[in-house]
Amino acid sequence: MDLDKLVFNVAAFVAGLFVLEFGADKFVDHTATVARRLGVSQTLVALLTAGAEWEELAVVIAAVAQKKPSLALGNVIGSTVSNILGAFSLGLLFTSRPITFDRSSRVYSALLLVLTTAVVPILWFAKGPTANKIAGALLVAAFVLYAVSVGVAIYKGALAPPEGSDSDSADSDSEDGDDGVSDRSRDSENPRPAHPNGHAPTETSALLPPPKHPHSRPRPHPRSLVYHILQLALGFAALSLSGYILSHTAIAITTSLHLSGTVFGITILSFATTLPEKLVAVVSARRGYGGIVVANTAGSNVFLLTLCLGVVGLSGGEGMAGGVVPFELAVTWVSAALFCAIVYGNLGRWAGAALLAAYVAFIVLEFTLFRRQGGRY
Template identity: 50%
Template sequence: MATIDSLLFNISSFIAGLFLLEYGADKFIDHTAIVAKRLNVSPTLVGLLTCGAEWEELVVIIVALSQKNSNMALGNLIGSSVANILASFSLGLLFMKKAEFDRSSKIYSTALLGLTTVFLLLLLALKGSSFQWFGGILLIVAFVVYVVSVASLIYRGTLTAPEDSDSDSDSSDDDGDNDSDSDSDDDDRTINANDSDRGRPSDEEQGWSSDKGHQLNLLKPAPNKMVKAKKKSKTVKVINKRPKAMRHHVFQLALGLAALLVSSYIIAHSASTIGHELALSGTVVGTTILSLATTLPEKFVAILGGARHQPGIMVANTVGSNIFLVTLCGGVLFIWGDASQLQLGFTLFEATVMWLSAVVIFGIVMMGGRRWMGVVMLIGYVAFLVVEIMNGRELDDE
């Protein structure tokens, strides 16, 4: 019998931890990008590693592993992979009657299907510590190869970069920092809006954010609204403040990392307690409660991508996140996770749904998306959650 006080307290802690997690992720990603820019790191590489990357998921998995809860870490990885496709990508399809995908999307989805297959085969064949280490190293190497290859293709203009799910979900939190992080000119200047647009389209019209050059801006206003705004304002006063010192951004980066660590501990501990109170196994808690909550930013980006009719960004964000999960997060899980828990901590049903999700997005990208497909995917995700909860026996105790 679940204790009501304990259950309510841990649910409240879980929700508070989610807010702190998003705050920490925003701080960490934004200021990592700024520090990298100051150190002359390639903007393409920075964009790839900060956009569509599940850094908060990685921290949650590491914290769960530190608590000897490999089941919940694995459940979170599997559940997030399924949720990103069936519950996030599907939301974007609901806003488009018909979606055609470009070459970038086809490359991304093909890579995801291959890497998901490799991850699941390694998981199913998990035997002994030596093989476990080999599998983990193989997945991390695959992540490095993926980053280098995709960064090269993005730099040459062959691929579309992933969208930043964390910053877009909370774009107004750090406007003070973002406004002062431009390293271009130090003098104030006045620009005539009509004259400045004659030579070339503005950054906003091209879909690039002026304060974060590596990010595609899904939150830009519609073209007709932009025209009206230009008519109302003849001149725009652009004030470039002096860039803040490097130590400020290093401090903010450390603050974000600390928030990530603290929030991940709160989330992992409270989720584990909630699962225990409800007699759910650690794996089921990870595949349902934890994964559903930690993929909320991806759902937000998918909705914006669908509303703005940018299917390529939807695919890049969804697939990029999942590749990050099955390679880097999967590698960490294999190396530091408990082999016996990993072997018994998942079912063939969960592995099958994860693989079929990758097959579904691959098929949709190749054939074209329709609104009804999004509805079917959402129904499938709800069915997955129901089956998981109904079968959520205490596997850890068996």
């Protein structure tokens, strides 16, 4: 083993994660802003920004472009498991009060279970370039159908929109102050007297400029549409660059450690790329937003199992038969089943602790009992 080469690739992998997060923030924030400026439906904006795994898609496309479908497949499967056993479990553990999941949460969790039940057999039986391309096309079509149907349901009020996203930063063209509260609302909460001594203004005092509100701040000027389009392009470029860096360094690390690309993608790569989801789950749960935790988890996994997995299938070659084993498929389905059961049963912290323990056991088994080289046992 070349230790210097391994250390360099690990450092480059970590740097790629920072570029990935930067690109995802830029892309999500400015996609939403550009869509609003152009009058695109808010429902579509919610579906594009909340739970959409654009960073995972960037890694998948980069891995497929480098003829490493096993790494792409491992990242998809590992991220699917990590979103439930890792991120959702942390949300349950760090909740500030008992979570009561609403009807929309139950619909999202049931939808994810149905989708996972349909995808698992495809992952096992779709072998060969032709079968992979057919399966990939069906999964991409399923994503389009999902986006349209959920968008219509949200528009009609049958479902709550999937709030929360990979980026929680404020919109850069907000007309409010820096802290998100407008000066007008501050004035309504703290009305200033007509005169410093509390009396009505005299003729002389009326000519003087009104006293400055102690909390008032200058309102930022809205940015132009061209600015947001350029920022969106910058985010897309950063996503593409990070996908290239992460896939290249992941291949080098797996070669140095004599691991298969699937194992690395399922464990280390998927854990690292789902860190934003874990942060969103913890913050949302601490604020008592159980619906956001569920929508973020379910929306992310639907995106992974349809669009991202569809891209892997359309690449042909090994495609979706690129090294997955029954153990990983079983964990993928059981995770979705437990997620649905917890939402329907309104289970709390103990369920989160059980899921987190299961995730640790899954990672340990991947590196020990189910460790493979070159995609085999």
